[in-house]
Amino acid sequence: MTDDAVSTRTAETTQTAETTQTAAPARRPARALAVLRRLPVTVSFVLAMLVVGAVTGTLLAPASEQTWYPQVATGLPAFAEGRWWTLLTSPFFVDHPFVYLTLLPLVIGGLGWAEWRFGALRAAGLFAAGHVVGVLGAAGILALVAQGGWPWAVRLSETLDVGPSCGALTALVFAIATLPAPWRLRARIAIAVWVGISVLYLGQLHDLEHAVAMVAALAASGWLPAFRHPAGRPSQREWRLIGLAALVTVGAVQVLDLVVPYDGPLGSNDPTASMVDVAIDLVIILLIANGIRQGYRIAWIAAIALAAFNVSAGVLVLALLPLLVEVGALDSPTDVLGLLVAPTFFWAATMLLLILGRSAWRVRLRASRRALQAEPLTREQLIGRLRRFGGGTISWMTTWDGNTRIAAPGEGAIAYQSHAGVAVMLGDPIVPGASRASALSEFGRLAQHAGLIPCVFSASEAAAAARPPGWRSVVVAEDTIVDLPGLAFTGKAWGAVRTAMNRAGREGIEFRMVRLADEPWNVLAQVRAISEQWSGDKGLPEMRFTLGTVDEALDPETRVGIAVDGEGNLHGITSWLPVYAHDGSDGANGAGAGAGGPDASADASAGGEPRIAGWTLDLMRRRDGGFGPVMEFLIAASAQHFSAEGYDFVSLSGAPLVRPEQAEAGPVDQVLEQLGGLIEPLYGFASLHRFKQKFNPRHESLHLLYRDEGDLPRIGIALTRAYLPDASLRDLVASAASVGRGD
Structure with missing residues (x-):
């Protein structure tokens, strides 16, 4: 689809880029002010x-060293003495200046994100409720537990605390509840791990308050209808x-x-763990x-074995603690109890989850065996x-070598390629329209079961609408379609085509539509010579x-259309x-209806028999020093030929990797644009897209369907390998360097 006549970026593009770069700094202050206006509560509180x-x-x-600190700090002593106003004063203080460095990002991120999503009043309500629940909940727990003489609880029952972290953490948990899957689960796991380890090991008053606030926020965000999500068993990926x-x-x-001394609910600990044992586990x-x-069976077996060993060792040592005290090896079981209980508990929980x-x-570990089981x-x-x-319009490309073809629901078919741990489906699944959604879901399930990341490249609008729940869609290309009925190269818009x-x-240039395999050897030799000259100029193998x-x-x-003198x-x-269509079906890319051409396999009276509705341009090659506007001539002459034969x-x-100019660029689009930018100087996709506008086509978007943004880096690598399967790393580096020098 590429041609060196249209592969050079135009001065107009450069001028546009320079204008954009100049205007960007001017827009930044205005954008920052707009953000600040949407966050009045967060800005005011900070x-x-x-x-x-x-x-x-x-x-x-x-602040903790000031004489007035007890008058503004919360805690069980403050409430016992009737200083309930500290619930209002404590959020505005921190106990040490260094805490600002960690607390302000939490406040801005948690409260600010919640205010952006829910508005100022709701965010302020969440913040206040989280602060009150966290502080009073922790005080209530300590009031009950300290009566049993637990040293940790007794110590915290005499401690005071300040800071807005409970409210900010609550706001953050509620904001996380608005994330799509699987980011919602990932963020909740990260929050729970952070708070859980903090309260068990560090065990400060604010850690307990965080745990109370987090549990309450998670429960409330799962209970309130506005935040509730359908329940179900975790997927393989989850x-x-x-x-x-x-x-x-x-x-x-x-x-x-191994390295952190602590005095928390598990007891006090001066690091005494064996460095060798910990190093072995970490490795x-x-x-x-x-x-x-990625779901490897051998990794699961190794994890189960490691967990079982550590649980067994922990249980054995716990059972031997009385004996160790009796023989004098330990003064008291509490000397190592904290060191044993937490790792044993976590290893047991990990083994249960696995x-x-x-x-x-x-x-399976071997990549050759990780094919989709269909x-x-x-x-x-x-x-x-x-x-x-x-x-x-690209479905015929699934018949090319390099694709793996499997059966799909509805007696259909799917073609995909596997690169860099990604299964890339090419185009829409070849199925009845009613089976499109089930085919995409089954492809995703099979890919995940095989340990591959599933994605669909160049999917139509219909396929994008039928994507599995939770999947994302982003436009990665624009299909350019010229309707043939009534085609006439008249008017100003067709001036360049008429000139060609x-x-x-x-100049005596003749157009012929042929089947290349039937042409004499001298024509084939010229075709190969032109193609080899073109690919040699690129410095990389031909793309696939x-x-x-x-x-x-x-x-x-x-x-094949050829131009011969x-x-x-x-x-x-x-x-x-x-491009095969089915009469009476929804068609492909909106091009399924109309009169059949001579290649139709049955007439319309057969009631929906398959037929060729149109043709898709693929290979474009021109001879150096030959007829200048040969591409314009060949495409226009081919369109006339197909129109005369009755195609649609x-x-x-x-x-x-060329998206519509009017589409707003999000983070995903910017990543894909960077990928396209690496290849553009070598193959001229954007220039080619501009060239095709000479034929006044209509445009239909083609999409990349993927699970979530976490898959995009690997998908970018996979697409690069799919387009350049024969290029070595040395080829890519050398070509990038030559582009950078302007060669």
Whole structure:
């Protein structure tokens, strides 16, 4: 689909980029002011904290050392003495200046995010409720537990605290509840791990208050209808995420045991753990963590074995504690109780989680065995189903080598490629329209079961609408379609095309539509020479995936337009792929209806028989020094030819990684634009897209369907490998360097 005549970026593009860069700094202050206007509560509270700190001098000196500190701090002693007003005063103070460095990001992130999502009044209410519940809940727990003489509880019952962290944490938990899956689960796990480890190991009053506020916020956000999400069993992916979080937590706990002295609810601990034992566990966790994330069976077995060993060792030592005290090895069981209980508990919990979710870890280690477990299809079987159900403008590309073809629901078919741990489906599933959603869901399930990240590249609007629940969609290309009925190159808009055709007539350039495989050897030799010269100039191998080569153009089902002069010299070629539609169906990319061409396999009276509705442009090559506007001539002449034969449309195909200019660019679009920018200087996708506008096409968006943003880095690598399967790392680096030098 690329041609060196249109691969150079234009001066207009450069000028636009420079204008954008100049205007960007001017927009930043206005954007910042707009953000501040939406966060009046957050801004006011942060300013109030800073003003109070400056006036009282606690920006530079610890508040806990001031004589008036008991009058503003909360805690069981304050409430016992009737200082209930401290609920209002304590959020504006911090006990030490260094705490500002950690607390202000929590306040801005938690309260600010909640205010952005829910508005000022609701965010203020969440903040106030979280502060009151956390402080009073912790005080109530201590009042009950301290009566039993637990040293930790007794110590905290005599402690005071200040700060807005409970309210900010509550606001953050509620804001997290608005995230889509799986980010909601990931964020909740991170919050729970952080708060859980803090309260068990550090065990300060504010840690207990955080735990109370977090539990209350999680419960409320799951109970309130506005935040409630459908319940159900965790998916394979969620089980793998939970298993990974459990391993990371255990590793963090063991490091704390090794290096951090603490005096928390588990008792006091001066680091006495064996460095060798902890190092062995950490090394094993690091080795298997990625395997747990990807669902490898061998990683699951290793994790179960490691957990079982640590639980057994912990239980054995706990059972021997009386004997160790009796023989004098220990003065008291409490000397090592904290060191043993927490790791043993966490390892036991991890082992239980891994056993409960064991079906999520069935992926084989060898990549060659990680194919999707579905009925394989031959190329001929896929073509048969394509002719039966129809497809999109790129569906014929699924017949090319490099694709793995499997059966899909509804007796349909799916083609995908596996690169960098990603299963990339090419185009829409080839299925009846009613089976599109189930086919996409089944593909996602099979890919996850095989330990691969699923995504769909260049999906139509219909497929994007049928994507599995929770999946995302982003436009990655624009299909450019020229409708053929009534096609006439008249009017100012077709001036460049008419000029090319008139010039071809004057210079004796003839157009022929052929099947390349039937052409004589001298034509084939010229085609190969032109193509090899083009790819050699790029410095990289020819691209694949959605870009065909001469080998694909030799397919008997493919039409090839050639431009030849009077002496038999070939000036350029274009190849065209068939687009099958099904009469009476919803069609592919909106191009399913209309009169059939001569390749239709049955007449309309047969009631919905398959037929070729149009053709998709693929290969574009021109001879250096040949007829200048040969591409304009070939495309226009091909469109005229197909129009005369009664076809509905030609697709000039979508330029990969080029989205509509009017579409607003989000973070995902910016990532994909960076990927396209790396390839653009070499293959000119954006320039090619602008070239196709000479033919006044209509546009239909093509989408990338993916689970969530966490998959995008790996998907970017997979798409690069799909388009450049034969390029080595050295090729890519050398080409990038040459582009940077302007070669």
